[in-house]
Each structure stands twice: as structure tokens, then as C-alpha cells.
Amino acid sequence: MSSAVPHSAFAAFASRDFTLLTINQCCLTFAVLIQEVLIAYYLYQITKNPLILGLVGIMDFLPFLVLSLWGGYIADRFNRQRILQISFSFAIPLSIALWISFDLFHTQTISANLLLISCLSILFLFGCIRGIYSPCFNSLRPFVVPEHLYTNAATWTSMCWQASGILAPVIGGFLLAHLDLDITFSVIVALFLSGSIALWCLQKRDFPQIQTESVTQSLKEALHFIFKTKIIFWAMFLDLSSVFFGGIIALLPIFAQDVLHIGADGFGLLRAAPAFGALVMMIILIRYPPKSRPWQIMLIAVTGFGLCTLLFAVTRQLYFSVAVLIIMGACDSINIVIRQTILQLIPPKDMLGRVAAINGIFVTSSNELGALQSSVMTRFFSVIPAMLMGGSLSLLCVVLTKLKTKDLLKFRF
Structure with a gap:
């Protein structure tokens, strides 16, 4: 274990890859929380059923719970960075599919029930991505900063989650109140795209891998x-x-x-x-x-x-x-x-x-x-x-x- 080494408050950001991971983390959190605000608000406005709000959370939580252990296994078994990059990339077409679903509803091409099914299905797929993304992201961070900066990196990571959690719902509410649905979705897609670009800019690296084939x-x-x-x-x-x-x-x-x-x-x-x-x-x-x-x-x-x-x-x-x-x-x-x-x-x-x-x-x-x-x-x-x-x-x-x-x-x- 490393002894304490004096460092500046921003020491972890001396690592280019940690900076890129933090950009990805912020983009993800903002995009997901703004999207959750949008979905919850519009689905309740359409259905007037409070049960829908519970379903929105469950459809994201259940696949995450089921897939997390498998996600942890493949993170250790294969190249966790590549898995992280590929899994996160799927968030972009899913968000676009959600955008299209709402547009089709507003043009009366699909019914409210079909919109609901579409939204819950897409949220389920987002939960699947989260189940793979989360263990890969958390197990990648120790490889991009030295040991004596683990505490500094963990603090910055947690602080970014907290700051995003405070600001994203406020921004989401502002976008819904003052701008139209298309602009809000374009912001969400742009955030997912920016987060994906940050991941694909990471330096290539190899990882120690487990030898057992059995999950x-x-x-x-x-x-x-x-x-x-x-x-x-x-x-x-x-x-x-x-x-x-x-x-x-x-x-x-x-x-x-x-x-x-x-x-x-x-x-x-x-x-x-x-x-x-x-x-x-x-x-x-x-x-x-x-x-x-x-x-x-x-x-x-x-x-x-x-x-x-x-x-x-x-x-x-x-x-x-x-x-x-x-x-x-x-x-x-x-x-x-x-x-x-x-x-x-x-x-x-x-x-x-x-x-x-x-x-x-x-x-x-x-x-x-x-x-x-x-x-x-x-x-x-x-x-x-x-x-x-x-x-x-x-x-x-x-x-x-x-x-x-x-x-x-x-x-x-």
C-alpha cells in the first residue's frame, strides 16, 4: 500500500484518461437524468397514472440487478475498456429511438399505449446497458490513475455524480418548460454522443484477465x-x-x-x-x-x-x-x-x-x-x-x- 504523497486537489486530472472518464461520467449522468425527467413528466401527463412513475424506475433497475454480476464477469474476463466503449455506444440509437417514439405520438401515428410500451422497452434496454457499463467503468478507473491518487480520483468521481444529480433535473425541468421536446432530445443525444467520443479517445491498454471459463x-x-x-x-x-x-x-x-x-x-x-x-x-x-x-x-x-x-x-x-x-x-x-x-x-x-x-x-x-x-x-x-x-x-x-x-x-x- 502506498504511503501518503502530497498532491494538489486536481492531481487525478493529470491523467488524460481519468479526465476522459470523468467527461463520460458527467455526460452520462446529465443525459440519463434529463431523460428520466422528460419521460416521467410526459408519461404522467399522457396517462395520469402514478403507477407509471414506479414502472419507469423498475424497468431500469431490474435488468441492472440481473446483468451486473455477468457484467462484472465479462469485465474481468475480457477487455473491460472495449466492452465499456461498445456498451455505451448503444445509448445513442436507444435515445434516438425514444425521440422518434415521442414524435410519432405527437403526430398521432402511434397510440398512447404503444408509446408507453416503447418507452418502457427502451428503458429496459438502458438498464441492460447500465448493468454492463457500471462494473466496467468502476473497474477501469484504478488503471488510469496511480495508487496514491485513488482517494483523489474516488472523491472527484463521487462529486461529479452528486453535482450532476443536483443540476441535471433542474436543467431538464428548464428545457421542458421553456424549449420544445425536439430540442430537449437533441441535447440528450448530444450528451450521449459526447460521452461516447470521450470513451473512444481513451488510450489502448491491456488488462489482467481471469483464467476460469465458468461464470x-x-x-x-x-x-x-x-x-x-x-x-x-x-x-x-x-x-x-x-x-x-x-x-x-x-x-x-x-x-x-x-x-x-x-x-x-x-x-x-x-x-x-x-x-x-x-x-x-x-x-x-x-x-x-x-x-x-x-x-x-x-x-x-x-x-x-x-x-x-x-x-x-x-x-x-x-x-x-x-x-x-x-x-x-x-x-x-x-x-x-x-x-x-x-x-x-x-x-x-x-x-x-x-x-x-x-x-x-x-x-x-x-x-x-x-x-x-x-x-x-x-x-x-x-x-x-x-x-x-x-x-x-x-x-x-x-x-x-x-x-x-x-x-x-x-x-x-
Whole structure:
């Protein structure tokens, strides 16, 4: 493991290929989120059925969940960079097909039902691309920056996701409100095209490859590695437990309406607060990376996340609630950066794709299942007891993790 090396906040961008990957990442995030805003808005306007909004998410999530493990296998078995380039290129014709579908509907060439089927089918294919793209992208990054810059690169990657997540829906809403559908789709296609060009400009490189031909055997090897490697297993456990028990994003509409009585504007403020906190903390982490005692810092951050859940449950003031959510987002961003660095630094290079795929499934599933868990708890116990129980269980998981990982407290990058 490398010792700490002083570097500037922009050190990772000295790598041309990391810069290209970041351009691709930003183009992808903006394009996908603007497209999601467009699809959700227009399909609801056409159908007036709120169930459609759930279907939009499911049609992207399910193929990602199914294909991620296979995507991790092929990333390690073949040239992950070439697979990344080819898989991402399919986003361009899919987006054009979506554009054509909406144009055909507006010219009354196809019915609303056919438009709905077309949109959901295309979203399903986008989910398939994501299932292959995600493990290839995450396992490629360690090959384009040196080890001592892994933390810096992970921080920039996470910050780009957060910034894009804040700005893209706003831009999407502006495009829909002030410009026509064709211009909005042309922006989306241009973003996908730019992201694809960035990937095809990457320097050619070779990768270590696994020798086994069996998908099942190779995935068993990756799972065995995760379970026997204490720092990876407990890092994933911490993230899963904190989001599963302590995640409160799904409950914010209930809290805004029934507890704080703040309406849509206040809800928007609550919804944006965690992302703002995460973005600010990541800017700090770029300058001051958590290389000294990162495991101890991670435990403190997840503890802060759980405490914020408890505080949010008992507060009745809007601005205090916003402040708590900002701190919560900041704590979560520390957890993300440290976990991503661990997942790049510890696994063997020929196992990065599979480990990234398994981690991606854990992260995505914990978000989805956490939202379901909090909703079910709220249904039976009401929103405030549900938050208090979730925060308490999250803190208990931190205590368990600390007891099991005392030997990792002095670990450093």
C-alpha cells in the first residue's frame, strides 16, 4: 500500500484518461437524468397514472440487478475498456429511438399505449446497458490513475455524480418548460454522443484477465474474496446497514406534509439538502483526503449518519431539519469516498470488475430495499417511530462493526 504523497486537489486530472472518464461520467449522468425527467413528466401527463412513475424506475433497475454480476464477469474476463466503449455506444440509437417514439405520438401515428410500451422497452434496454457499463467503468478507473491518487480520483468521481444529480433535473425541468421536446432530445443525444467520443479517445491498454471459463465459479471466487477480506466485507456491511435502516429519503414527502407542514417548496429544500451536504464535503475531501486512519473516520461518519436520522425524527423546525440533512449527506459522502477507495485498492486487479458489480448490487439494493423497509415501518408504526427505530438499528450496526474490526482502526491508505 502506498504511503501518503502530497498532491494538489486536481492531481487525478493529470491523467488524460481519468479526465476522459470523468467527461463520460458527467455526460452520462446529465443525459440519463434529463431523460428520466422528460419521460416521467410526459408519461404522467399522457396517462395520469402514478403507477407509471414506479414502472419507469423498475424497468431500469431490474435488468441492472440481473446483468451486473455477468457484467462484472465479462469485465474481468475480457477487455473491460472495449466492452465499456461498445456498451455505451448503444445509448445513442436507444435515445434516438425514444425521440422518434415521442414524435410519432405527437403526430398521432402511434397510440398512447404503444408509446408507453416503447418507452418502457427502451428503458429496459438502458438498464441492460447500465448493468454492463457500471462494473466496467468502476473497474477501469484504478488503471488510469496511480495508487496514491485513488482517494483523489474516488472523491472527484463521487462529486461529479452528486453535482450532476443536483443540476441535471433542474436543467431538464428548464428545457421542458421553456424549449420544445425536439430540442430537449437533441441535447440528450448530444450528451450521449459526447460521452461516447470521450470513451473512444481513451488510450489502448491491456488488462489482467481471469483464467476460469465458468461464470458461476468466477463469481464464487469474488464472493469468497469479499467475505474473507475483513475490510471489504465490513465496509459493504456498514453501507448496507446504514442506508437500509437509516435512509430517510423515501419518507421526506410524509415528513414535509404531515410533520413540518411545509408544502412542495419546503419538500424540495429537504430533498436537495443531503446532496448539497455531500457536495460540500467532497470538495473538502479533495483538499484533505482521509488517508490517515480512514476506517476510524468511516465509523465516525456512519455514526453521524445514524445520529442525524434520530435528530431529524424529533425536529420540528424546517431550517434545523435542513441542517441535519446537510450533515447527513456530508457523513454519507465520507463513507462513499472511503469505501470506493478500499474497493479499488484492496482487490486483485483481475477481480475488480466482479467486486465492483457485487458492490453495485449491494448499494442499489440497499437503496431500494431501504425505501421499502422505511415505508413498511411507517405503515405500521407511523413516520416518527419508524425513523427512531431505523436510526437506532443503524447505530447498533456501527457498534457491531467496531467490535468486529478493532484491528482495522489503524489502517491507512
